[in-house]
Amino acid sequence: MKRHLPSLNALRAFEASGRLGRMTLAAQELHVTHGAISRQVRHLEETLGVALFEGPRNALRLTEAGATLLSGLGRAFDEIDLSVRAVADPQDGSLDVSCPGTFTMRWLIPRLYRFQAAHPEIEVRLTASHRPVDFARDGFDVALRVGTPPWPDGAEVALLFPEQTGPVLAPILDTRGGPTFDGIPMLHTRTRPRAWEDWLALCAKPVTGGMRVDYEHFYFMLEAAGAGLGVCVAPWPYVSDDIRLGRLAAPLGFLASGQDYVALRRARRNRKSSLFCDWLKEEARDFAANSSAPPPRVALQTLT
Template sequence: MKQHLRHMNALRAFEAAGRLGRMTLAADELHVTPGAISRQVRQLEDALGVVLFEGPKNRPVLTAAGKYLQPTLSAAFMQIEQAVDAMLERQHTTLDVSCLSTFTMRWLIPRLYDFHASQPDIGVRLKATDQSAATPVSRSDVAISVAQDEDEEATPADVFLFDELLGPVLAPGLADRLRLGEPADLENREILQTRTRRNAWSMWSASVGSAVRVLPGTEFEHYYFTLEAAIGGLGICIAPWHLVMDDVRAGRLTAPLGFHASGYRYVARRNGTRDEAARLFCDWLQAQAVAMPQPEPLGARAVKLASAPRSRPPSRARRAR
């Protein structure tokens, strides 16, 4: 290290005094006495062989040499502070992430272990919202929201995740009784409703070009209640693929009419805070979205069902267990 850089305390004292204009203010900022600031400034002047302040002691002003040195030191100390802050933030960062409540429960939380494993120094604090799909999610470090195709153009801070796919889902036992093979089979059927997504049926019927009339069934406060009702055999609901794919693949739900694009897309937006951590989280979200399984084409499902042996219904004694 060069000799003059050994006077780091003196450089810091001079920078504060020159920037603030008074020794007392510099002393308050650095938590020392005004006398200590004056001594440090004199030591620096002796080391450099120049006078940095002139005028009365209670109101010193910078000399030409002082005016040359002070702004350079201020910029250097600011850069050091920013580098240290960035390092501390990277080591101990907690991101505030907001998204719709059912998405949080059924898509995000089951995958978070993977992010924590790859980025153990970045915590995630989830904030669920029950706003409707067409309403922007409130601001946070990262906001995962649902946008319509005709909404405003994406910004550089937006990360596309996936297009929403909608379809009717129901419990396998109910599907065996109803034998749904085409949208017309839903005529005058009751459809389970969700208060926050009352337009789900109209969106799906528009996507398949159907004018079938259905009846409004039981309405639930949240989508996850509606999905649990469908799993329990209480009726048919229109659901997004990403919320039910695990249930469909596990056989808890079936989707006899497939899934179609709703015109909505899921987007993650960084809101300008904790940029590096937010970027890493959004990159991870996008990778998870790309790896997400897609629904089987209807033809493939029909072949599979036709070739599978029919299972007998469980006996009354077995059902009673």
């Protein structure tokens, strides 16, 4: 079907003006003059036969027709942007990475300076998310996730390291409740509500901790554990530095959870995501080799 569309430049000028609210701002974004934007919008109005803006020049407002057109153009330009990025392969520019928030803060960001030093031409843009990835819908180049197969369709999978989890608490509480954490508040998080249940299913150690306390985010729960407010189950990558520095203790050690940390990327490779995933695998190998989780200080009978 042949499409009868107005000038793309006119549509871009109008979309930027409507989105930003002023033609001067649209001119700055598109690197043209205010007069050029005004002419393109006027040309579009003449082509369509409707007014898209109303009011004085210094306080333009979208008409009903303008608001309708702007809504459709915004979605259309977003789709164009995703399609272009899906096939473009520039050597520099931005790389969009999706990653669970606490893993980003506790493991990725402390190491990211090494990638930036090696590749200053690449801007890594991080988005906190743990939801399932859909590369056909989402604009991410790489997504870091923890879980088990099957992984999303259309994704290449790079294994980073297996997950290990265990109870951690402040050293001041380490000897107070003994190996069963008797009377110590048991901390939970809404973002991983089965952490205690899953860990207890892996071992045959009875735990008789104190009252249940819930936190909205994993990071809040870890801060509470470090402040001596209770004991929580946490993955080794999240707490390895705190245990090494003596801010947290792990008297029952860590057990393999059966999940893996992986880097997912679009099946169609590009140079930026290849460089980033190769770097991630190197960092993961170094972490696994030099930061092994400590064994339990008390006997645990793991279930098989």
